[in-house]
Amino acid sequence: MDMKLFETCKNLIINAENVVVLSGAGISTESGIKDFRSRTGVYQMAPEYILSLDYFYQNPREFYHFALQNLYHPDAVPNSGHEILAKWEREGKVSHIITQNIDGLHQKAGSKNVIEFHGTMKTASCLHCDKSYKTEEMINRFQTINEFYICDHCDTRQKRERFIKPDVVLFGDTGEWFTVEGFDRILHMIEAADCLLVLGTSLKVTPFSTFPQYRRKSTPLIIINIGDTPYDTDPNTFVIPESIGKSLSLLDEQPST
Structure with missing residues (x-):
C-alpha cells in the first residue's frame, strides 16, 4: 500500500x-x-443477452426469474x-x-x-401507462398470476405494449x-x-x-x-x-x- x-x-x-x-x-x-464481469460475476451464470430489452420481450418470465434472483437485493446493507x-x-x-x-x-x-x-430494481413500470409497481408486488404477481408481467391497469390491442419492465436500463434500452x-x-x-x-x-x-x-x-x-x-x-x-x-x-x- x-x-x-x-x-x-x-x-x-x-x-x-x-x-x-x-x-x-x-x-x-x-x-x-455480485458484480457482472468478474470470474464470480453475474455473467458467469448467463450471457449478457439475458439482460437485454429483446430478451425481456421474448422471455418475460425467464427474464424476471433471473433478474429477481440476481439483481434484487433488498436485504443488502x-x-x-x-x-x-x-x-x-x-x-x-x-x-x-x-x-x-x-x-x-x-x-x-x-x-x-x-x-x-x-435505474433501480426497487420498482417496475408499465411500458404503456407508466403505472409503477413495487418489486415486492411483482414478486407476488410472479408467484400467483400467469401473465404477471402484463399491466392490468390499462388496455391495448397488443399485450406486449403493456409489459411491466423493471426500472433498470437494459441493453438496447434507454x-x-x-x-x-x-x-x-x-x-x-x-x-x-x-x-x-x-x-x-x-x-x-x-x-x-x-x-x-x-x-x-x-x-x-x-x-x-x-x-x-x-x-x-x-x-x-x-x-x-x-x-x-x-x-x-x-x-x-x-x-x-
Missing part, C-alpha cells in the same frame, strides 16, 4: 469543495452483491464505503454521486444527491438520464467538480465510461478500483488499486500534520 499516494489523495479531498463521485459494482461487492460518502455529503464535501448500481445502497447509507444512471437534457445535467456536474472520485468501476461501459473526459484539466481524478481503467495513465490522475471501504476509511482519517 502506497501511503504517500494516500496522503496525496487525502489532501486533494480535504482541499476540495465539490467532489463528484462515479460509482460502480465494486463498491457493492463489499456488501455481498451499506458498507463503510457507502457510509463515508454519505458522511462527506452531510459535511458538504460530496455534491453528487452518479452510480451505475441499481441496488439503492447509497441512499440506504444516507446519501441524498444520487443519480441512478442505470433510461431517464439517456436524453440530451439528462446528459447535459450530468456533464455540468462533472465540469463543476474540483475533484472527481471514481469507485469500483472499470469505466468500460458506455456512455458512463465517457464522463471523466468532461472534467476540467485542473480537476484531479482519483480512481479506487481493483483492475485497470482507460484513464489510469491520464495526467492529474491518482490510482489506488485497493478495496473501496479500506481506502475511503484511510482517506477519511484526520491528517497527521
Whole structure:
C-alpha cells in the first residue's frame, strides 16, 4: 500500500469543495452483491443477452426469474464505503454521486444527491401507462398470476405494449438520464467538480465510461478500483488499486500534520 499516494489523495479531498463521485459494482461487492464481469460475476451464470430489452420481450418470465434472483437485493446493507460518502455529503464535501448500481445502497447509507444512471430494481413500470409497481408486488404477481408481467391497469390491442419492465436500463434500452437534457445535467456536474472520485468501476461501459473526459484539466481524478481503467495513465490522475471501504476509511482519517 502506497501511503504517500494516500496522503496525496487525502489532501486533494480535504482541499476540495465539490467532489463528484462515479460509482460502480465494486463498491457493492463489499456488501455481498455480485458484480457482472468478474470470474464470480453475474455473467458467469448467463450471457449478457439475458439482460437485454429483446430478451425481456421474448422471455418475460425467464427474464424476471433471473433478474429477481440476481439483481434484487433488498436485504443488502451499506458498507463503510457507502457510509463515508454519505458522511462527506452531510459535511458538504460530496455534491453528487452518479452510480451505475441499481441496488439503492447509497441512499440506504444516507446519501441524498444520487443519480441512478442505470435505474433501480426497487420498482417496475408499465411500458404503456407508466403505472409503477413495487418489486415486492411483482414478486407476488410472479408467484400467483400467469401473465404477471402484463399491466392490468390499462388496455391495448397488443399485450406486449403493456409489459411491466423493471426500472433498470437494459441493453438496447434507454433510461431517464439517456436524453440530451439528462446528459447535459450530468456533464455540468462533472465540469463543476474540483475533484472527481471514481469507485469500483472499470469505466468500460458506455456512455458512463465517457464522463471523466468532461472534467476540467485542473480537476484531479482519483480512481479506487481493483483492475485497470482507460484513464489510469491520464495526467492529474491518482490510482489506488485497493478495496473501496479500506481506502475511503484511510482517506477519511484526520491528517497527521
